[in-house]
Amino acid sequence: DTGVSQDPRHKITKRGQNVTFRCDPISEHNRLYWYRQTLGQGPEFLTYFQNEAQLEKSRLLSDRFSAERPKGSFSTLEIQRTEQGDSAMYLCASSLVQGNEQYFGPGTRLTVT
């Protein structure tokens, strides 16, 4: 399967702990996006990479959030000092052409207790 993969699929953590999620995009896609989705809502944009460069960040991405894409391949999203409000589905997507269809991974569901 050459689709977008995310790991882990589920993460339960206690408030105040740090968590890290990984996304492996489709190999030839140089554009990678992170979104957050809460129950009953559409995905909300968090950040965008073109190759290894992080070109855009949402105001939703507080100082506790950091994302990287070393070498322009896989990406990681880290949340430090998690809060209950961080509980959500974190989606990763990749695309080949800017503005065209994005291919989404299955998501990582984070629960902060």
Added chain:
Amino acid sequence: SQQGEEDPQALSIQEGENATMNCSYKTSINNLQWYRQNSGRGLVHLILIRSNEREKHSGRLRVTLDTSKKSSSLLITASRAADTASYFCAMWGGGGNKLTFGTGTQLKVEL
């Protein structure tokens, strides 16, 4: 915050009927895309319509776009139980390198 709003929020129909979902948005766009999300397959791209297009077809899907009214509609004809899912419109453009999603319509197709 959500850029687009979809109507209705929820829709329940019988298999074989048509389903229509509407999307309204606020800023100028380069294109508008529709995605489907269900628990089995995650978020999947359905169709893309560019700002200079008015109508587009793909299989049982028909999308219209009215940029003067900042609105789009998705029609699914001859619906099947497998079409049960949440449907989201997503706007590209208005500045930035991102898709801005609507609030979604939950479609249930009953046998």
